[in-house]
Amino acid sequence: MSELCCTVRPNFRVVVAEIDSQPYDPKVTVNPRSPFVLDTRELGRRPGLSRTYERPMAAPAQLGLDMIGVPEGSPMALTVRIESVTEGVLATGSVTAELRGECGRCLIGFTDALEVDFVELFAYPNSLTEKTTDEDEVSRLEGDHLDLEPVVRDVVVLSLPLTPLCQADCAGLCSDCGERLDDLPADHTHTQLDPRWAALAERFGEASSESHRDTRSETRSDTQP
Numbered sequence: 001m002s003e004l005c006c007t008v009r010p011n012f013r014v015v016v017a018e019i020d021s022q023p024y025d026p027k028v029t030v031n032p033r034s035p036f037v038l039d040t041r042e043l044g045r046r047p048g049l050s051r052t053y054e055r056p057m058a059a060p061a062q063l064g065l066d067m068i069g070v071p072e073g074s075p076m077a078l079t080v081r082i083e084s085v086t087e088g089v090l091a092t093g094s095v096t097a098e099l100r101g102e103c104g105r106c107l108i109g110f111t112d113a114l115e116v117d118f119v120e121l122f123a124y125p126n127s128l129t130e131k132t133t134d135e136d137e138v139s140r141l142e143g144d145h146l147d148l149e150p151v152v153r154d155v156v157v158l159s160l161p162l163t164p165l166c167q168a169d170c171a172g173l174c175s176d177c178g179e180r181l182d183d184l185p186a187d188h189t190h191t192q193l194d195p196r197w198a199a200l201a202e203r204f205g206e207a208s209s210e211s212h213r214d215t216r217s218e219t220r221s222d223t224q225p
């Protein structure tokens, strides 16, 4: 990935925290020390009780897609309100993170900010919801803990574009010289010599395929879009 350009927010504080560099595996049981895990014993089970948590953290590994994602270890914040409901615990929250991507048109690296919201019910063990739904439909409490990591991963990944762009109107690359069109003057063009003249031009030491804006040549000119 090439160097970053565009807006890098200078005041973004890097939270140095212990992060698990193990690849994420949802089958592993809840790690109570994970910043994504909340202990609902602090909440109580009477419907209507609620608590709010603010969790600054370092982003976990492999959060994103190939071309764009949240860099591992970059600062990220989770804000979540959990509320006891009859069938379980309802978590409503948002995630803010830094994104780093590679433009699908001009291939430069760029950064962006991400903010996504989520709402997720975590069913109590043995609740009617738990008995009548599948685990991949409705999340479960694991003992007294709820793990927001799978939820956060889903909302982050679903919010990412399949073709990331450095800016919405990125013009891409010049198909002749491969330079980034947004870095070139607006009238950038290549004059193609008629093949019949090319041999002659070569003999006189001119570039045969690429003579930039050579007004002397009276051959057809292919202006690039």
Ligand SMILES: [Zn+2]
Pocket (backbone or CB within 6 Å): 103, 104, 105, 106, 107, 108, 165, 166, 167, 170, 171, 172
């Ligand atoms: Zn671009």
Ligand SMILES: [Zn+2]
Pocket (backbone or CB within 6 Å): 174, 175, 176, 177, 178, 179, 188, 189, 190
């Ligand atoms: Zn060009």
